[in-house]
Amino acid sequence: MRGKNFLLFFSLPFIGIIVIFFVLSSLNRAYIKNNTEELVKEQLQATAEILKVNISHLLREHYSADEIFESYSRKENIYYMALLDEKKEVLSWSSQFEGYLPLSLQSIRDEESWIIDSPAGKIFNYFSPFSSQEGKAYFLYLGYSLKNLEEMVVYSRRNFFLIFGLISVIGIIFFLGIYQLQGHYLEKKREAEEEKKEKERYREISAFTSGVGHEIKNPLNSVSLVFELLQKKAPAYLQEEVGAGKEEIQKISRIIDQFASTLRPLKLSKETFALGEIVSSIRGSLIKELDKAEVEIRYV
């Protein structure tokens, strides 16, 4: 019973709340992450467009691809970049990591973006075409660091676990409280039921004893009448014994009455009474004793 109550009033609700929180929070985080990634992707694509215009301009100014890349490759967030001709031959490239340019030309489309994992964090890759002002076709390949986005994700994950821990602690305290209250309520209910049973048994005993008392008192009355008759007709030397017998019969009758009244269920009723009258009546009965030297009345 205790184990079942623990399951019903602590384990199940607590686990339920935790699971609901976990699922909702995970869905929410996934939604925010996806939307943020999408937003970052759009922004980075827009940045790439600006970059392409600049490169196109510099190419028209007869800067070599290497010269152009030398300046752009210094940027912290651009991990690598490459300029390809219309046949997708790499004209120039630069990378912050020795020889690292994760570009596979075997199945790449003319415009594509994707994210790869690396020991330096997630990298957003963007491959797209552009034309120089002379109309020559080129492709630009860029690899942007998504470190800031990852930091946000880590921050969000950390907050999630903090809140999760907090909710777990609060949940434990709350549902333990509920479980305790429920236990207390059950205890009271059990006590009330026991009390009810006890009263029922007491009532039965009372009814039984009053029945027994009635059955005893009937013959006692007859015996008492016999003693009264005896008292009238008995000789003088037997009067004392007959009187004593009658008294004993009356004594038994009184005992039975007392016993029956003791076992009768107690009925309490609210009444208004004059306390002053009671006190003065008691005082009146006691005041007769005041004349005796050793008697003293104290009001406490």
Next chain:
Amino acid sequence: MKKGLSLFIAACFLGLWSFSSGQEPQKPHHFYNVDTERKIKGTIQEIIMEPRYKDSSPFLIIVLEEKNTHKKFIVEISPVRFFTHDFHKGEELEVVGSFYSKEGSQNIIARQIRFRGEIIILRDKHGFPAWRGGGMKQKKRRKGRGF
């Protein structure tokens, strides 16, 4: 979150336009092209240490003669400081890496090598150098397992 995102985007833009001081660019040599990966097995003919990328410490370069064809390959291993094993002339070496030709020579940028029965991973599957993150991984060769 929005604020962080805006900062991130602004940083991207600023990064593109500012020509502030940062690390010097590498002089383009040859990148790790995943499309030209191949495996060769041969004996070590020569051990060279030379700079390969700008602002990078000297690299360990091995001249490897392929067993069957007797062709010579110049194999780029890793920065010398990163590589902890000793190569000796005449020892066998198996290399998986990105192949390219330059001025008539056959070159390979090694991704992983098998040396004295041990597999040493120098780059990840996209060519990210292990000395720039992730660390060099070593595996003992298991019997019957491919390279």
